[in-house]
Amino acid sequence: MTARDGRDPRELAAMGLDTHLEDKLLRRKYVSTMFDILAPGYDAFTQLFSFGMDRGWKALLVREGSRRAARAPCIVDLACGTGDLGIDLAERTGATLVLGLDLSPQMLAAARVRLRNNGTTLLLVACDMLELCLRENRVDVVSIGYGLRNTADLGQGLIEIARVLKPGGILLNLDFYKPAGRVWRELFLWYMWNAGRLAGWLWHREPIVYGYLAPSIRRYVTMPQFEDELARAGFTVEWRASRLGGGIGLHVARLVTKPPETRPG
Numbered sequence: 083m084t085a086r087d088g089r090d091p092r093e094l095a096a097m098g099l100d101t102h103l104e105d106k107l108l109r110r111k112y113v114s115t116m117f118d119i120l121a122p123g124y125d126a127f128t129q130l131f132s133f134g135m136d137r138g139w140k141a142l143l144v145r146e147g148s149r150r151a152a153r154a155p156c157i158v159d160l161a162c163g164t165g166d167l168g169i170d171l172a173e174r175t176g177a178t179l180v181l182g183l184d185l186s187p188q189m190l191a192a193a194r195v196r197l198r199n200n201g202t203t204l205l206l207v208a209c210d211m212l213e214l215c216l217r218e219n220r221v222d223v224v225s226i227g228y229g230l231r232n233t234a235d236l237g238q239g240l241i242e243i244a245r246v247l248k249p250g251g252i253l254l255n256l257d258f259y260k261p262a263g264r265v266w267r268e269l270f271l272w273y274m275w276n277a278g279r280l281a282g283w284l285w286h287r288e289p290i291v292y293g294y295l296a297p298s299i300r301r302y303v304t305m306p307q308f309e310d311e312l313a314r315a316g317f318t319v320e321w322r323a324s325r326l327g328g329g330i331g332l333h334v335a336r337l338v339t340k341p342p343e344t345r346p347g
């Protein structure tokens with residue numbers, strides 16, 4: 083079975099997960115190929131795989147975030163996928179400019195189809211969140227759903243976000259984390275690995291399509307470690323929520339200290 087753009091899921095199996103996760107450039111290639119393959123069924127998969135909880139987590143994050151940035155003129159949804167967070171934020175805040183940025187052309191294509199039926203205006207652009215195609219101090223709110231974990235460099239991702247945010251700007255982030263407790267962590271990852279591979283086989287006849295989830299969480303940080311990284315990049319956490327025993331984290335953080343400029347705008 084192939085995705086609508088004709089990409090064959092076996093492409094991913096041939097790439098080799100472990101080697102591609104360790105290297106920055108290879109990882110970007112792996113992740114963008116993977117999301118190109120799964121883009122057409124992504125929304126249905128997410129709802130099914132999270133037993134519908136994803137909608138509730140996003141609604142809660144958007145509510146808490148927009149309370150703190152009610153009249154934000156410029157919002158950027160990074161790793162926007164099909165645009166869940168960007169669309170909700172646009173509707174809730176009435177922002178004048180909402181950008182959706184993503185690495186995967188097929189995810190952006192799926193977002194375009196969705197926006198045609200939805201009526202919300204989201205400007206969609208292909209862009210890597212480790213090298214944002216935005217100038218510094220332009221953005222009031224950055225939202226990210228399950229995005230930062232996919233990059234090879236969390237610290238660089240946060241510094242890039244801090245670069246484009248205005249001082250006092252808000253970051254909304256939702257992601258999987260490595261649970262801190264060892265027993266629960268192993269159970270959680272065991273479930274993610276097996277359920278992911280089963281879903282990959284059922285959906286694409288290729289287990290590895292969703293087999294990435296567990297290894298990417300295992301290589302990622304715990305929630306407290308993520309909060310340390312936020313602090314290092316100049317953010318202070320204003321609100322947090324943890325779900326699934328620390329396996330899911332929601333954060334609203336404010337940029338209080340701009341990091342020194344790292345690259346020209």
Ligand SMILES: C[S@@+](CC[C@H](N)C(=O)[O-])C[C@H]1O[C@@H](n2cnc3c(N)ncnc32)[C@H](O)[C@@H]1O
Pocket residue numbers: 110113114117128160161162163164165166167183184185186189209210211212226227228229232233
């Ligand atoms: C799991 S999906 C999440 C989509 C959406 N944010 C949501 O919450 O449903 C992760 C998205 O991150 C994108 N992505 C991964 N690495 C990226 C990067 N370095 N820069 C931009 N987008 C990236 C993928 O293409 C994919 O669309």
